[in-house]
Structures are given as structure tokens and as C-alpha cells.
Amino acid sequence: MKFRSLAMAGALALCAAQSHAEDFTVGITTTGIPFTFVDTGTQKPTGAMVDLAAAIAEDLQMTPEFAITQFSALIPALQTDKIDVISAGMFATDKRKEVVDFSTPVYSYGDAAFVAADDAGAYQLEDLAGEVVGAQIGTTFADQLQAKGIFSEVKLYDSLVDIMRDVKLGRIKAGFGDKPIVAYQIAQNPGLGVKLVDGYTPMGVGDVALAVSKDKPELLDQVNAAIAEMQQSGELAEIFGKYGL
Incomplete structure (x- = not known):
């Protein structure tokens, strides 16, 4: 993918291979347009946070699998290892930080x-x-x-x-x-x-961020590294700009 440095991609791939499964299960909702929703033409998940999660998965050399979940059930799904990350229009609040870890903020509103x-x-x-x-x-x-x-x-x-x-x-x-x-x-x-x-x-x-289980600090580090690279390259702005954000 454009804007990726070979050094970073190699390092992230090594970390991913050592610490995480090949699949990258992402919890999303279908009611979070334009962050997360289902394209009526393709019947596939789409939106800014879907594209972002897919880009992060590519950095980690993992295969993204999107699990459609009600918003209120996203954190419980993360805590029970049904999903690896939450990538939705979710604010990183102090209350939520008590039970999950959040990435670097990616959008504010x-x-x-x-x-x-x-x-x-x-x-x-x-x-x-x-x-x-x-x-x-x-x-x-x-x-x-x-x-x-x-x-x-x-x-x-x-x-x-x-x-x-x-x-x-x-x-x-x-x-x-x-x-x-x-x-x-x-x-x-x-x-x-x-x-x-x-x-x-x-x-x-509030600040929108991806959520990761508190017992997966290595994954959080990998997600933050990928976000930092996309912020620096301008790709993060491109992803959100595609959806008018």
C-alpha cells in the first residue's frame, strides 16, 4: 500500500507473526454511517473506520475479518475475545478506558x-x-x-x-x-x-479511536505505529476525506 516504509512494514509483520493470530477480527456496527455501514450494492462493510482497519491489517500483514455487532455489544465482544479490535465511531472516554485500551485518536467531533x-x-x-x-x-x-x-x-x-x-x-x-x-x-x-x-x-x-483489549498491549503498539505512519503520510486524512469527514 502506498506511503508504507519497508522498514516499518517488516517490523510490524515480525511483531504480528510473533504475538497475534493471522486473522484480524474487527468489530463494527452497521448504523454508523459514514464510519461503519454496509454498502447496499456490494452488501459488504464499508466506511471510514472500515477502510482504516483494513489499512492497519495490511500493515500488520493480517487478514481483516469484520464482525457486525450492535454498538452496545462491541466492548463485551472485545473483552471476551470474540473480536481483536473495535473500529467504529466510538469515543475514547474515561469510563471506557477503565475496561479497554484506546489507540491514538483518529477523528474528533x-x-x-x-x-x-x-x-x-x-x-x-x-x-x-x-x-x-x-x-x-x-x-x-x-x-x-x-x-x-x-x-x-x-x-x-x-x-x-x-x-x-x-x-x-x-x-x-x-x-x-x-x-x-x-x-x-x-x-x-x-x-x-x-x-x-x-x-x-x-x-x-470527543476523540474517536480504535479499542483493544487491555491484555493485548503488543497489538495496541502495532495499531498505534500504523496510525502514526498514516498520519505522517497523509493517508489517514485521505481515508476520512473519502467519506466527507
């Missing part, structure tokens, strides 16, 4: 709020006090919304699409999710019946 397409409100969080809002189970946004303590209910959903459906139908006032993912889905699917809240201030900005 905040949350977005969305409402029904015919809702003209320019909401901030405080404006939604007393309302029912929704977020995806297992996300940092769900935890942050619940910690606010200002909503009548924070409903938890398995997927972003389910949240958008309930917002459109008026079952909940607003939904929250990863801004790049929400923006991409709305742009690609006008029929969803929801829109981003203009001027909304995110609860925070």
Missing part, C-alpha cells in the same frame, strides 16, 4: 440534536427541559443526557434510525447522536422526516 422536519425551534439543551428525548444505548450522549436530569425521560434505542422514526412520529421531542453520522444520514435520506437543529451547541467534543 461532537453531538448533534435533531427534531421533526417541520419543527422550527432553534433549541439548546435547556430549551428541551421537561421533554422526552432519545439517544442510542451505550453512547456517551445517552449518559450525558441522563446526567443532566432536566428531561421527563431519556429513551434509549438500539439504533439511530429508530430514534429518527420516533422523532418524525412525534413520540419524542428530539434525538441526539454523532454529528457526522446524523448529518450524513439526513443528507442521504430526505424522507427520514427529521432535520438538524441549527446553532445547537454540542455537549462536548
